[in-house]
Amino acid sequence: MSSSLPTTLEAAPYLDVANPSFSMRSKEVLDAREKSWFARTPYGIAVLRYDEVNALIRDQRLRQGSYAWPAHNKATGSFADWWIRMLLSREGADHSRLRRLANPAFAPKLVRKLTPVFQEMANEIIDGFSKKGTCEFVADFSEPYATQVICVLLGLPRSEWRGLAQLAVDMGLALGVTFKQDEEKINAATDKLFGYAAMAVEALKKNGLGDDFLSLLVKANAEDKAALSDQELYDMIVLAIFGGIDTTRNQIALAMDMFVQHPDQWKLLGDDPELARAAVEEVMRVRPTVTWVTREALEDFNYQGLDIKKGTTVHLFSQAAGTDPSVFENPGFDITAKRQAHFGFGAGAHHCIGHFIARGDMTEALALLAQRIKNPRFNGEVQWLPDSGNTGPIAMPMAFDPEV
Numbered sequence: 201m202s203s204s205l206p207t208t209l210e211a212a213p214y215l216d217v218a219n220p221s222f223s224m225r226s227k228e229v230l231d232a233r234e235k236s237w238f239a240r241t242p243y244g245i246a247v248l249r250y251d252e253v254n255a256l257i258r259d260q261r262l263r264q265g266s267y268a269w270p271a272h273n274k275a276t277g278s279f280a281d282w283w284i285r286m287l288l289s290r291e292g293a294d295h296s297r298l299r300r301l302a303n304p305a306f307a308p309k310l311v312r313k314l315t316p317v318f319q320e321m322a323n324e325i326i327d328g329f330s331k332k333g334t335c336e337f338v339a340d341f342s343e344p345y346a347t348q349v350i351c352v353l354l355g356l357p358r359s360e361w362r363g364l365a366q367l368a369v370d371m372g373l374a375l376g377v378t379f380k381q382d383e384e385k386i387n388a389a390t391d392k393l394f395g396y397a398a399m400a401v402e403a404l405k406k407n408g409l410g411d412d413f414l415s416l417l418v419k420a421n422a423e424d425k426a427a428l429s430d431q432e433l434y435d436m437i438v439l440a441i442f443g444g445i446d447t448t449r450n451q452i453a454l455a456m457d458m459f460v461q462h463p464d465q466w467k468l469l470g471d472d473p474e475l476a477r478a479a480v481e482e483v484m485r486v487r488p489t490v491t492w493v494t495r496e497a498l499e500d501f502n503y504q505g506l507d508i509k510k511g512t513t514v515h516l517f518s519q520a521a522g523t524d525p526s527v528f529e530n531p532g533f534d535i536t537a538k539r540q541a542h543f544g545f546g547a548g549a550h551h552c553i554g555h556f557i558a559r560g561d562m563t564e565a566l567a568l569l570a571q572r573i574k575n576p577r578f579n580g581e582v583q584w585l586p587d588s589g590n591t592g593p594i595a596m597p598m599a600f601d602p603e604v
Contacts, residue, residue, distance in 0.1 A: 213232035217242065222586070224491040232248055237252045243515065247514060251524075253517065259495075259503075261501050263291050263496050266494045275383055277387035287299065301417075301420045304420075305417050317352055330573065330603035331602050334597070335598055337456055338449065338595055342453040345452065347361040353414065354400045355414055356396070364396065370382075393442065396441065440554065449592070454483060457596070466570055470571050470574065473570065475535050489590055490545075490546075491587070495514045
């Protein structure tokens with residue numbers, strides 16, 4: 201790596217992240233990381249290396265940055281209103297209060313209780329295509345699986361999954377560069393999702409509360425509406441639905457993409473399902489669906505010689521950091537290697553609250569897929585979301601050895 205690092209914006213490499221064809225895995229990103237720990241972008245600064253991402257993601261002088269996304273797009277309506285109110289966009293005491301109340305609903309013991317349910321669901325979905333020798337992986341596995349996990353968490357019938365999945369897709373358009381032109385569709389999906397949230401809460405109150413995910417949120421709201429208001433309860437449920445479907449669907453499909461390219465690793469996993477937990481972490485290190493996390497400077501400060509002005513957007517490139525050769529001696533894909541922590545779930549105050557659930561359901565899915573789907577390969581053209589922001593395949597036709 202170059203020792204004469206730039207400490208002024210003008211001297212830093214430039215990455216045009218606003219270009220729809222920009223790729224987080226491109227040579228220009230690797231070259232920029234080689235030259236400097238940061239780059240200029242149309243949206244502020246991009247941080248490219250592991251150590252700097254690791255420090256700045258926890259830096260108290262930065263706040264969660266994507267709260268400003270709707271305003272940046274001049275978007276209005278129910279999605280923009282929800283986005284500003286929800287946990288991810290809150291800071292300080294407000295953010296801590298909401299996390300504290302929501303934490304029990306996302307605890308590891310809930311995941312342990314759900315493990316047999318995840319396994320049963322995954323097996324049932326694989327049964328639908330395993331003997332055919334072909335599937336469209338997103339439509340036939342990663343989307344129904346991710347969405348049915350959410351149905352189980354909310355106590356909704358699993359048969360509702362298609363409607364929920366479509367709403368998550370429509371809402372997800374808000375995270376892309378076409379937000380403003382898709383505004384009507386996005387807001388309509390948001391309104392429907394709030395309808396689902398209300399329906400789930402009403403059904404639960406009628407049938408009696410348990411110690412499941414949704415019951416724990418409803419209990420917190422019932423015990424003290426000043427601590428968790430009705431609006432905050434519904435906002436939290438919508439976040440769980442939207443965040444849970446979109447990211448898990450993409451991440452499982454990105455895992456399959458990595459394993460198709462590394463068949464030896466797939467065989468290792470099939471032979472030893474205990475590697476599934478490590479496989480989830482390794483996939484998220486090299487091929488995360490969330491390729492960057494955003495922060496905003498709360499004050500003027502200097503970091504490693506670079507002056508960062510108050511209000512500057514700072515993108516922390518988790519994708520580039522996860523393969524930084526100065527930290528990962530052999531950065532290639534290896535599910536048996538011991539690694540430093542990745543940033544696929546963020547870190548610090550805004551570490552993904554649903555990470556235990558996501559890790560749990562993906563671990564069971566990959567373990568069972570590797571045992572049952574042998575010799576997977578692409579069977580036609582894979583269609584992709586843009587390779588930046590939140591990424592993943594839209595369609596992934598596959599062939600494999602039919603199960604006998």
